[in-house]
Structures are given as structure tokens and as C-alpha cells.
Amino acid sequence: MSLNKYKNEVRDFLLRMGSLNGDNHQKIAWLSEEFELLKEAVNDSETDEIEHQLYDMLYLLFEIxxxxxxxxxxxxxxxxxxxxxKYLKLKK
Structure with missing residues (x-):
């Protein structure tokens, strides 16, 4: 599945909610909060919580x-x- 398909699913959801607002600064703040929660989950080795935080972060990135x-x-x-x-030194 393409990344744009996920982005479009999120756009459709935001439109239905009336939340397609372009507030990148707010979403970056939320990403920062989610990242802190992800670090806590990793430190506690909580697999389900790690997956949940990754989902939340991906969703916010798709929103942006x-x-x-x-x-x-x-x-x-x-x-x-x-x-x-860069890393595999493949020819251009």
C-alpha cells in the first residue's frame, strides 16, 4: 500500500471531523509528547505500548x-x- 493512500485515509477522516486545519506547530508539539511516551515505553520494554506510540506518531505524520x-x-x-x-554505494 502506498504512503499516499494512508495519507488520504487520514485526510478523509480529518475532513469528516472538520479537523483539516494545517496547524503544523500543534501537531509537532503532539509528536514531541508522543515521542516522550515512546521513550518511556521502550525503557519499560512494553511492546504493546511501543506499537501504540508508533501508530500515534505515524498518524500525526500522516496528518501533517x-x-x-x-x-x-x-x-x-x-x-x-x-x-x-550513500550507504550501498550504488551507481547513479
Whole structure:
């Protein structure tokens, strides 16, 4: 499944809730809070909680992408190519 499909699912949900608002600063603050919770879960080795926090963080990232109409698939492909060229020394 493409990352843009997940982004679009989140966009549809936000539209139904009337919450597609583009408040990146608020979402970054929430991401920071979720990251702290993720660190706690990792320290406590709570697998279910780690998975939950990862989901929450991914959802917020998809919200930011939806609010700004970012093309996540394009960025994933470009980033993957850069990583392979850098770390695997593949020819361009």
C-alpha cells in the first residue's frame, strides 16, 4: 500500500471531523509528547505500548502530510534512492 493512500485515509477522516486545519506547530508539539511516551515505553520494554506510540506518531505524520498535500510516495522513493547511493554505494 502506498504512503499516499494512508495519507488520504487520514485526510478523509480529518475532513469528516472538520479537523483539516494545517496547524503544523500543534501537531509537532503532539509528536514531541508522543515521542516522550515512546521513550518511556521502550525503557519499560512494553511492546504493546511501543506499537501504540508508533501508530500515534505515524498518524500525526500522516496528518501533517495531509494538511500540506505532500507526496509521500515521491519522497519515499527519492529518499530510498539517496540512502542506497550513500550507504550501498550504488551507481547513479
Amino acid at each position: 502530510a495531509a494538511d500540506n498535500d505532500f507526496d509521500l510516495d515521491k519522497q519515499w522513493q527519492a529518499g530510498n534512492k539517496r540512502k542506497q547511493e
